[in-house]
Amino acid sequence: MINNTQVGKQSVTFGTPTYIIEESSIAGKKEGEGPLGGYFDEVEEDEMCGGNTWEEAESRLQSRAISRLLKKAKLEPTDIRYLLGGDLLGQLIATSFGIETFEIPLFGLYGACSTMGESMSLGSMLIAGGYADKVIAITSSHFASAEKQFRFPLGYGNQRPLAASWTVTGSGAVVLSKEKSDKKKGANVCVTGVTTGRIVDYGIKDSMNMGACMAPAAADLIYNHLKDFNRRTDFYDKIITGDLGYVGQEILIDILQEKGYNIEENHMDCGIEIFDTDNQDTHAGGSGCGCSAITLTSFILHKMRKEEWKKVLFVPTGALLSTVSFNEGNTVPSIAHGVVLEVM
């Protein structure tokens, strides 16, 4: 019997938790040289991944993340009922071209850099709703395809402001399952609830300071999550945002402090963890859909499978801009999606 419950305004819990039975992470060279380098399944030294274009490179990251995931989980594509995924590129071409050969029914998602939160939310909801036994949630980003899409041609060698972040090259994927796996070493990690974000727009227009744009959305999500579940911040071992970076982290902590929640002790941001900013010239930190995705599927799940962390609120954050909206003088509205991860 399925017994899912609506909690407060924006959250749900599941009658039976959804298991993350396997995860995979493919990272770029720079990410491999960073502090989390040892945790990734694979570090790709070739920035083109053997392809001809940046977009093809990113598609290949997704394709390889799925291949490796299926291999690790000892599953075939036909074992997967749905694939939920997306990326930053216009019309999600990294995903469409990356996953098409697997022939898995697809829900294409766009949540900018919050996509891993969105795909895991909907994926868990589909499983706990009785629609699937196993689904894959995936996303990716690539430094060069993102720079080409959103900023300046790489050949310009333009100077980056200190508030700018560095788009992570990488793809992370998980298999979500109704049943636990007997193959997996370490603790079982489950999705036990989700909080779905709404668009938050503080009117900021600086696309070179996405941490500042996204921090209010992260704060809104975390605040409403804690209210919905009537939880204190110390319920979680870690509250982990996607890619706020140093600038956004400070704003997030300040906003939540004003609302009566202190997350200074247990906050972590994937964008801060993934690079050694002093030595890697990444300024405010890492960003992109791949940032939170490969941090989750390497470092975070490693910590949870070892039971060093037992309860994590995972909150990927996304800035909903395009070059068109930016050039037309629009703000950068943002969104965040929260996923409750628990060792069970």
Add this chain to the structure above:
Amino acid sequence: MINNTQVGKQSVTFGTPTYIIEESSIAGKKEGEGPLGGYFDEVEEDEMCGGNTWEEAESRLQSRAISRLLKKAKLEPTDIRYLLGGDLLGQLIATSFGIETFEIPLFGLYGACSTMGESMSLGSMLIAGGYADKVIAITSSHFASAEKQFRFPLGYGNQRPLAASWTVTGSGAVVLSKEKSDKKKGANVCVTGVTTGRIVDYGIKDSMNMGACMAPAAADLIYNHLKDFNRRTDFYDKIITGDLGYVGQEILIDILQEKGYNIEENHMDCGIEIFDTDNQDTHAGGSGCGCSAITLTSFILHKMRKEEWKKVLFVPTGALLSTVSFNEGNTVPSIAHGVVLEVM
């Protein structure tokens, strides 16, 4: 008790059906002058919708579709648990800027012109899964924002090949609900099942012939739907595709004929219905996310509420290309999403 059932490879049915308790349709001037003109809630004469850019115009279509929908349904934004929506523009800016003031938790979706099928599929799944009592599914397209995004500057006055379609200006939205409405006149229309599409790529590279690109995806979806449910084509009063147009329709009928299914009698395509191609110079037919969305929320639901049609398979179709992938010489992979609509 929730009792959703996985059916075959790609389909599900719901323990309790999801009601479409209200719908709204905002159309552009040209669409208003077409054969379905009398069915739309509103025809906007100003192609800018009072805004300053094509993208803002499209955002305003979505905003007005939701405002009108809520007014017709006598609901407040806070009555809606989730909004599921998307559009054709890079990073879904028509949706993000169109819906942000409603402050409803959002799942951003991208399925190209299949988006209405994707949003209604996931929306119904969320309701039947116990996660929401009411959700809104919405999408839009705008002729000028799409031409700017995908083709030539309008000022060029370039000649359109006969296989090209005309992007519909319009936004359609529905309220999906767990409970039927006592306010609605006419028959209750429900979503009783969905079939989720996978990417189908026949290697076609002509972005000016999207009907040919999408027809194989529509055929794959309809074929697998009929197999999954073990249904004959005459189970449905109508099998309605999104925007195949005249070229795509012929291919669709041919492919299904080869697979042993004859849908010639009961097939309808929104792209063919929405314009009077002889007098409106729209060549192969209408296209865009808005095409199937406003045809559904005006003409199709009108026919169903009058019980002229009692069973409809609604299959919006999407071509997953971007200008980047096209210019890099890639194919146009496609997808379709199937939604079973029944009078109950």
